[in-house]
Amino acid sequence: MISGTLCIIGLSHHTAPVELRERLAFSPGEVADTLLNLKRSQPTVSEAALVSTCNRVEMVAAASDPDLAQAELLSFLAAERKLEQHALRKVHYRLAGRAAVRHLFRVGASLDSMVVGEPQILGQLKAAYAQAVEAGAVGLILHRAFHKTFSVAKLVRKSTAIGAGSVSVSAAAVRLARQIFDSLRDKTVMLLGAGRMAELTARHLTQLGVESLVIANHRLERAAALARDLGGTAVALEHCMPYLKLADVVIGSAAVREPILTPAELHSVMRERLHRPMFLIDLGVPRNFHRGLDELENVFLYDIDDLGRIAAEALSEREQEAHRAELIVEREVDAFCRWLERLELVPAIKAVRSRIDLLRDHEFRRHRAWLATLLPDDRAHVEALVRGVTNKVLHQILSELRQLGQEPDKEVALSIAQRLLGVSVSAPGLPAPQEARRKSGSDPRG
Amino acid sequence: MITVWTLAALLAYVVAAGAFGVGLKSPREQLISWATMALAVGAGLQTVDLLLQALKAGNLPVATFAQSLALLAWITAVVGMVVITRLRLALVGAVVAPAVAIALAAACLMAQNDDRSLPRALRSAWLPVHVTLAFLGQALFVLAAGVSLLYLLKESRLKAKRPLEIPDSRLPSLESLDRINYRLLACGFVLLSLAIVTGALWAAGTWGRFWSWEPVELWSLVLWVLYAALLQSRLAIGVRGRRAARLTIALFAVLLCSYLGVNLLVPGKHGGSFG
Numbered sequence: 001m002i003s004g005t006l007c008i009i010g011l012s013h014h015t016a017p018v019e020l021r022e023r024l025a026f027s028p029g030e031v032a033d034t035l036l037n038l039k040r041s042q043p044t045v046s047e048a049a050l051v052s053t054c055n056r057v058e059m060v061a062a063a064s065d066p067d068l069a070q071a072e073l074l075s076f077l078a079a080e081r082k083l084e085q086h087a088l089r090k091v092h093y094r095l096a097g098r099a100a101v102r103h104l105f106r107v108g109a110s111l112d113s114m115v116v117g118e119p120q121i122l123g124q125l126k127a128a129y130a131q132a133v134e135a136g137a138v139g140l141i142l143h144r145a146f147h148k149t150f151s152v153a154k155l156v157r158k159s160t161a162i163g164a165g166s167v168s169v170s171a172a173a174v175r176l177a178r179q180i181f182d183s184l185r186d187k188t189v190m191l192l193g194a195g196r197m198a199e200l201t202a203r204h205l206t207q208l209g210v211e212s213l214v215i216a217n218h219r220l221e222r223a224a225a226l227a228r229d230l231g232g233t234a235v236a237l238e239h240c241m242p243y244l245k246l247a248d249v250v251i252g253s254a255a256v257r258e259p260i261l262t263p264a265e266l267h268s269v270m271r272e273r274l275h276r277p278m279f280l281i282d283l284g285v286p287r288n289f290h291r292g293l294d295e296l297e298n299v300f301l302y303d304i305d306d307l308g309r310i311a312a313e314a315l316s317e318r319e320q321e322a323h324r325a326e327l328i329v330e331r332e333v334d335a336f337c338r339w340l341e342r343l344e345l346v347p348a349i350k351a352v353r354s355r356i357d358l359l360r361d362h363e364f365r366r367h368r369a370w371l372a373t374l375l376p377d378d379r380a381h382v383e384a385l386v387r388g389v390t391n392k393v394l395h396q397i398l399s400e401l402r403q404l405g406q407e408p409d410k411e412v413a414l415s416i417a418q419r420l421l422g423v424s425v426s427a428p429g430l431p432a433p434q435e436a437r438r439k440s441g442s443d444p445r446g
Numbered sequence: 447m448i449t450v451w452t453l454a455a456l457l458a459y460v461v462a463a464g465a466f467g468v469g470l471k472s473p474r475e476q477l478i479s480w481a482t483m484a485l486a487v488g489a490g491l492q493t494v495d496l497l498l499q500a501l502k503a504g505n506l507p508v509a510t511f512a513q514s515l516a517l518l519a520w521i522t523a524v525v526g527m528v529v530i531t532r533l534r535l536a537l538v539g540a541v542v543a544p545a546v547a548i549a550l551a552a553a554c555l556m557a558q559n560d561d562r563s564l565p566r567a568l569r570s571a572w573l574p575v576h577v578t579l580a581f582l583g584q585a586l587f588v589l590a591a592g593v594s595l596l597y598l599l600k601e602s603r604l605k606a607k608r609p610l611e612i613p614d615s616r617l618p619s620l621e622s623l624d625r626i627n628y629r630l631l632a633c634g635f636v637l638l639s640l641a642i643v644t645g646a647l648w649a650a651g652t653w654g655r656f657w658s659w660e661p662v663e664l665w666s667l668v669l670w671v672l673y674a675a676l677l678q679s680r681l682a683i684g685v686r687g688r689r690a691a692r693l694t695i696a697l698f699a700v701l702l703c704s705y706l707g708v709n710l711l712v713p714g715k716h717g718g719s720f721g
Contacts, residue, residue: 164613179600179609182621274684277620294605298687306607313610 004046004141005340007066007096008103009073010058013114016091018054024081026052028131034080035135042072047139049132049146051107053124055114060104062141066096101145101340102333108149109156109325110163117162117318122153144339152332159328160321164314170201172310173281173302177205177249180279180300188212190247192240193254194226197283201251206230214247216240218254241265245272251281252288259290266293281307342402349398352421356397360390397421448557451495452516456554458488459523459547466540475615478536485530485543489523492550496520506574511709512557517577519549522585529589533626537616541592572648579644583637584701587673590630591698594691597623601688624686627694628677635673642666665704672697 011021026034031050038048038059047062059077063069074092078085095103106112110121129146132138138146157163181187189210191198194217202213213232216239217223223234235243237254244250244261252260261280270278275298282289282303294301363386364371371379401417465481496517499507508514526542529535600617603609617623645663646656657663676693679685685693 161613175614176604176609178619179604179614180620182619182625271684275686275689276684277687297689300604302607309607310610317610 004062004064004343005066005097006060006062006100006104006141006145007069007073007094008058008060008100009070009077009092009094010051010056011088011092012056012058012112014112015093020087020091021054021057023083024052024057024077025054026050026057028127031128031131032135035132035137037080038073038076039135039137042069042076044069044072047142048073048137049128049142051125051128053121056107056112058107060100060142060145062139062145070094070096097340098333098337101336102329104145104149105152105329105332105336106326108153109329110153111156111322111325111329116322117164119157119163122150125149141340141343145336148332148336152329155332156325156328160324162318162321162325164317164321169283169304169307169311170197170204172307172314173201173251174204174208176300176302176307176310177279178208180277181248183209185209185211187248188214188246189249189251190214190216190240190243191223191226192216192237192250192252192260192288193218193256193284194222195253195283198251198253199226199230201281201283202230205249210249212246214240214243216243216254245269247278248276249279249281251283253283254288256284256288257286260288261293262290263292263296266296266299270296270298283307345401348418349401352397352401353394355421356390356394360386447499447513448554449495449498451491451498452550452554455488455492455495456547456550458484458491459519459543459550462488462539463543463547466537466543470537470540478539478616481543482527482530482536482539485523485539485546486527488546489520489527492516492520492523505569506577508573508577510557512553514577514581514709515549515556516553518581518584519546519553521578521581522546522549522588525582525585525589526592529593529626529630533618535593535596535618535626537596538589538592541595542589545588545592570648570652572644572651576641576644576648579637580641583634583641584705586630586634586637587698587701590627590634591695593623593627593630594694597627597691598688598695601691620687624690627691628680628686631673631677631694635670635677638666638670638673642670661708665708669697669701669704672700 011024013021016024031052034050035048038045044065045061045063049060051058051060057077059073061069061073074088074094075085077083078088103112108122108125110117110119113121125146129138129142132142177184184205187210189202189205189212191202191214194215202210202215206213211231213227213230214235215223215227215230215232216235216237217226218237220234220236223236226232227234233243237260244266254260266278277298277300280289280293280299280301282301285304287303289301289303291301293299364383371382374382462481462484465477465484469477469481496507499513503509506517508517522542523546526539526546529538530542596617597620600612600623601620603611604620618626642663645666649658650656676685676690676697680690
């Protein structure tokens with residue numbers, strides 16, 4: 001059976017707390033078995049995929065009766081995870097048809113993510129699709145739905161800046177570091193004070209390849225512990241000056257009453273390091289670095305407010321881009337739904353086509369004896385003539401029928417068409433019984 | 447001599463300059479790639495133009511100032527395309543495209559009916575070697591100034607705490623821009639040195655003297671000393687970043703003035719008349 005509707009049941013960070021999400025989550029190893037299980041036990045669902053990430057658990061399915069399929073999926077999910085159905089009832093959502101298509105596209109384009117624009121979700125969807133394909137649970141509709149989801153996500157990423165910008169203070173600092181320095185691998189990062197946010201930023205930088213780290217702190221034990229953890233050198237804060245000329249990135253988060261560095265001090269440090277650029281990140285409140293340091297050439301000083309403002313700007317940029325992305329998604333949902341609607345018409349179109357073919361073949365059979373008396377050339381000519389007429393009539397009817405699928409009151413129009421042509425679409429793809437019998441006979445054209 | 451090819455190339459350069467100008471402010475990446483394509487098309491058209499002229503002249507077409515200006519524009523466009531594609535620095539086109547458009551437009555305006563051929567004394571195998579070296583060096587100095595402008599643009603955004611105004615993908619890091627600037631200067635300096643040496647050798651062969659204190663020779667020497675000082679100061683006292691960028695642009699201004707001055711005001715053997 002080809003026709004059907006996309007439907008989704010699931011829960012996400014929008015609807016369910018993490019305690020529930022983690023009880024429902026499926027590990028990658030479980031997905032295939034679960035889908036096989038589903039196929040065995042729930043015949044209403046013709047195609048299915050299971051998306052399980054830390055923010056969402058969703059079953060994406062195709063079925064001809066979405067209401068029934070959704071109910072089945074919910075009870076199946078509850079049974080699989082040994083939960084009471086009523087525990088899920090309040091926190092899950094069920095979507096069908098257009099709404100389901102839109103949801104899938106939005107998830108893929110990272111518009112439904114906790115951090116809008118984060119790129120991981122696309123990879124997770126691809127993995128879910130691959131698992132479902134492997135389990136043999138994917139048919140025409142889901143194949144197309146997922147492929148479309150991936151291409152919409154790509155389109156959104158290409159034509160909007162939804163993934164741009166850094167939405168946290170430490171991410172903004174790291175982003176700036178990459179604007180100043182080419183490679184971070186050969187750079188030295190120095191921490192003045194070992195606060196939580198400084199540690200986070202340093203961790204972020206070491207992940208990007210920074211290998212040389214100096215940690216200076218009032219309490220040497222804390223510096224030593226962090227140095228062991230991140231791989232670096234620990235020094236006491238009051239002995240940090242000799243190391244300063246080596247540092248390309250300095251993160252200040254020490255608890256101090258007066259700025260640690262004065263412009264005059266830094267100026268001589270810069271001269272010693274031949275004015276190679278230095279990025280000062282001031283995460284301390286009160287601030288660790290004198291504002292005047294910013295005046296020095298090749299010194300870039302950002303305090304916590306600057307970084308916060310950049311993070312906020314990036315976030316609002318993302319929100320604007322998200323609006324543009326929604327428009328793209330909506331356009332693609334339209335296109336996909338049109339395709340689905342045409343798919344619904346496939347049985348009707350098939351029925352009409354075989355009805356006309358059978359009528360024609362029937363006439364050929366009636367005149368078989370006379371046709372046999374004709375010269376082969378004449379016979380071919382007559383057959384071509386008849387076939388030409390029927391094909392022209394068929395073409396007219398089929399193109400009108402395809403048009404019908406786009407119209408709002410297509411149900412009424414379809415039923416009229418069915419009565420006029422004497423075909424039934426409720427038994428899709430099958431011609432009326434007596435003709436089916438005739439068709440199974442010998443080929444009348446031969 | 448102006449041909450259809452010249453005008454077509456000029457049109458492509460003007461389109462490229464316009465597209466780069468608009469693309470600099472617009473968030474649409476597409477404009478920049480169109481601009482780059484227009485610049486490439488312009489360079490291609492001018493290649494055909496110059497090849498035809500070179501075949502006709504039997505040597506590099508540099509008999510007049512207009513011709514040599516057109517050749518310089520072409521070399522700058524080609525080197526610009528190399529930098530754009532090899533270093534993924536499309537925005538340098540925002541400097542290169544208007545520069546070559548203006549240079550070629552000026553060449554067209556000055557060319558008029560000037561159809562002089564090269565004096566016999568200068569028809570030598572030294573000519574393409576010497577001129578190519580000199581022009582390549584100058585093209586690299588144009589590009590170094592362009593990269594320096596981009597450096598200053600990016601640096602000023604970073605200093606003003608408004609880094610998001612230029613998308614990250616548009617320009618490489620400050621460190622890269624600074625390094626690219628240094629490399630362009632170093633290569634340009636080497637080429638300038640070679641141009642001076644080949645010029646001297648050629649002069650010795652033709653006129654029997656290595657050096658005749660012509661305006662071009664004098665200014666080449668001045669520029670050589672200035673560029674040598676700029677390169678040396680980076681290594682010795684760490685003149686880099688903003689200061690290096692400003693000095694590169696300042697030196698380019700000197701180069702431009704001396705170029706126009708010696709060619710238009712006091713042409714010696716190098717100038718338009720090749721007296």
